[in-house]
Amino acid sequence: MLQIKNLNKSYPIGDTSLHVLKGINLSVENGEMVAIMGSSGSGKSTLLNIIGMLDEADSGEYILDNLPIKNLTEKKAAVYRNKFLGFIFQSFNLINYKNALENVALPLYYQGMKRKERQELAMFHLEKVGLANWAHHLPKELSGGQKQRVAIARALAANPKLLLADEPTGALDTTTSHEIMAFIQQLNDEGKTILMVTHEEDIANMCKRIVRLRDGIIIEDKKVNQVRAEQYV
């Protein structure tokens, strides 16, 4: 599904530059659920951004679903993001003047799907996250957990190959976090490949594999026994 070889990335800071990723090697198979862990500054978010084509590596190889990701034009990156990737953010990143249904339908709009079709599909995904009754509410009328579920529905709408989550539970309380994790686990059970950045140990243990970063290097990569989130809900 995903192969990364000797990935390097540095950011210029004044005259010097900050080497954030120092030769990352990582490969993820279909159906995996991987937690990327590390303290702040370890490079975990940069890695996720590069995987998400929101940022580009300086050197190294990145192959997503047998497609080398390199020197993409803005337009091509947009198309790939739309087709292959679904994003879940810590701060949800819903568009505040669009209701839940319209937010979920947005990636489908960029796919060029017809209005009626995409609304039906968006409704289907909202039902899946249990928010069909909230379809016409604006984000400000929803709770944090509901917002994240709308965001998940949106990430799923375009049927991506890979789901990228950046601290998906970072802004939620423990109970809601567990609800969201239970849902993400359920998606993984259904076969979605999931990559998640987190710094919470218990959330990471709900994944099937933990990759630890420190100072731009992978220091540990191990499979773990998944802790099911349902038991806490």
Added chain:
Amino acid sequence: MFDLDLWREIFQSINKNRTRSLLSGFTVAFAILLFTILFGIANGLQNTFKEEFVDTAANSIFIMSGKTSKANEGYQAGRQIQFKNEDYKYIKEEYGDKIEFISSRVYKNVNAAYKTEKNSYSLIAVYPDYQFVEKNEIKEGRYINQNDLDNKSKVIVIGRLVEKDLFIQESAIGKYLNLDGIQYKVVGVFSDEGGDNEESIIYIPITTAQHIYGNNDYIDQINLTYSPDLNYDQALGFSNLLTRKLKSRFSVANDDQRGIRVFNMAEATKTVDQMTGGLTVIILVIGFGTLIAGIVGISNIMIFIVKERTKEIGIRKALGATPKSIISIILIESILITAIAGYVGLLIGVGVLELVGPSLEVYFIKNPGVSNSLVIGATLTLILAGALAGYLPAKKASQIKPIVALRND
């Protein structure tokens, strides 16, 4: 390319961010409002200037006689100079190559009566050429012709208001009008842009008038238009030549300002042209200054809007929005707001002009207003301005990096 979904996105964005849209619209509407009102008022001023001269051909020369103010060649001061048909003939024959149209005139005040309606009017006796000197439009029937002159026919051509006042609802053509006891047949009705006075005149063939009123060959005034081939200096030279020749013909002193008076419209026209020209330049400068200020204003607001929407644009990009789709959404929104707001400003401006226009006549502003072509031109300028104002911010927005936009701070 008409993309309904794109328009839906744009209308939603405008509608859900009303304050923002109103704010940016207000700048443009206000600029256009000012522009329209300024332009309208300036047009009104121009109208006032032009109106004084519009009813007469711009290349007219009037030759009038009066009492001499100086003794000359044995004649005493205070002698009345009287033009006769022979003087008209003299000018016409001597300077035919420089003259376009020429007519002498005789004035008289008459009481006109038709059935029970009565009123007094100026009666002016003329040659057929006079129609073109005075720029009369024939509304119905015909003007005085050579046949009328030859036969000394008792026919008249009446102004639009004469017909309106005396004949009320009827058509005057073919009817007989009683002028101081003599019946004249109405053969034509004319209109004139010069206003009510110019449309309350009755024209009669000059031979008829000379025969009936006095049985002499006196004339009061000679009006002519010089050939359009003459330039301003040549026209001035021609009227000076006429003045000299006529003064010597009637033994009037060269420095006598009263015996013979020649008025050349070219002088007046030139002054007015220069004034209106200067005015137009000032208006254009002020008007475009206002427009540019408006464009800069909306450009600033668009930059602010793009800043405000940075996060939204980042989200859209993460979800698969191409740079092109970001540019079109911002650009079209900008154009739409500019066009609509500008149009509203234009409508209000035109409305204000319509409303207060009549009360401004005291201040030499007549019929302030803007022409259709200006309205269309301004609308197009606005759409262009909207595109211009929106393009740079839109381009900037399209280059926003999603990771920068999506940072959690």
